[in-house]
Amino acid sequence: MRAMVYRGPYKVRVEDKDVPAIEHPNDAIVRVTLAAICGSDLHLYHGLMPDTRIGHTFGHEFIGVVEQVGSSVQNLEVGDRVMVPFNIFCGSCWFCARGLYSNCHNVNPNATAVGGIYGYSHTTGGYDGGQSQYVRVPFADVGPAVIPDWMSDEDAVLLTDAVPTGYFGAQLGEIAEGDTVVVFGAGPVGLVAARSAWLMGAGRVMVIDHLDYRLAKARSFASAETFNFTEYDDIVVEMKKQTDFLGADVAIEAVGAEADGSFLQHVAARSSSCRAARRSR
Structure with a gap:
């Protein structure tokens, strides 16, 4: 697949990367149809975010179509048009139970004070983001939301963060x-x-x-x-x-x-x- 790839401060490229695969029964693979560039992405681009590694793909604001679901996913089906929130969360830990999804304890092995974010360095879990053709979406039953038929892609992508x-x-x-x-x-x-x-x-x-x-x-x-x-x-x-x-x-x-x-x-x-x-x- 084609994806935006970080090559160091002020250096990004569009390159070929492997299409992500299902790694856990709760995963989904989403084909990205629209992604945004957030002002926060400039912090990564400028080299200001710790542990932004070569080869990382940015993008925490994206929508797409479900291409594949893991065996445990119940709320999504192949073909669903979904908006994916920027933060990754399990939905069941102490923080998630209190609505503090950005502090989820089960999605970021690199920190105890912050959860996971798509495309925002290994400080926030190292998850590749949506400035690519495909994204692996963990905990697919609690993060993504199906987009209503009446809502346009342009409106839906704004609901992922901004x-x-x-x-x-x-x-x-x-x-x-x-x-x-x-x-x-x-x-x-x-x-x-x-x-x-x-x-x-x-x-x-x-x-x-x-x-x-x-x-x-x-x-x-x-x-x-x-x-x-x-x-x-x-x-x-x-x-x-x-x-x-x-x-x-x-x-x-x-x-x-x-x-x-x-x-x-x-x-x-x-x-x-x-x-x-x-x-x-």
């Missing part, structure tokens, strides 16, 4: 009816977070970025007010002005690892993708 991440970011903010919400970052996750804020009852949604084309998308897709922070001396002061100096009720940081600041901030601060904070009342 949409749930943005929605969860808004959910973490515990948005109440009428709240003012500010989203930092107008990338795909920020856009979904902004649109999700309306679904959760926000009364006002503002998006901050410095790329005009992304801000235009925030206006058309998320019906948000937009602010290019390069046009203001201090965007925080501007947000205060916009909210009668009360500040926003909820702030969602959807910039993630690329949220750079001063050298001191770079050394002392930590950032994680799509964090949400609620102003105490």
Whole structure:
């Protein structure tokens, strides 16, 4: 099969690899029909993710058609069109029983603090990802979901990572009816977070970025007010002005690892993708 292959920092190739095989009765083999490139893939490409090994195939956002199932798989059939979540989980360990699927203890022999992720280095289990023609999908009964006939491939692939991440970011903010919400970052996750804020009852949604084309998308897709922070001396002061100096009720940081600041901030601060904070009342 043809697959994207990592050859070192800033070096990727499309090469021939063996078609994956069933290794466990709970496995499925999925023929990939659509895969996305996530901003997180750039961390691998730039050599920033530990234990990214030569020959690894990226891709944690993909959908496809079931080509083969193991003898124990009950919920999938050959020919099913499925979306595959980015994380791999068993569905039965202590973490999975509490809905903490990304911490599954049974899918990553390399760590105890993180589970398995498709195409995201051996730090997260070493599973090849979906930027290829075929993928082995472990625990096929608890991960993949059959795509409804009415849903397009383009919509379904967004549900494997980007949409749930943005929605969860808004959910973490515990948005109440009428709240003012500010989203930092107008990338795909920020856009979904902004649109999700309306679904959760926000009364006002503002998006901050410095790329005009992304801000235009925030206006058309998320019906948000937009602010290019390069046009203001201090965007925080501007947000205060916009909210009668009360500040926003909820702030969602959807910039993630690329949220750079001063050298001191770079050394002392930590950032994680799509964090949400609620102003105490």
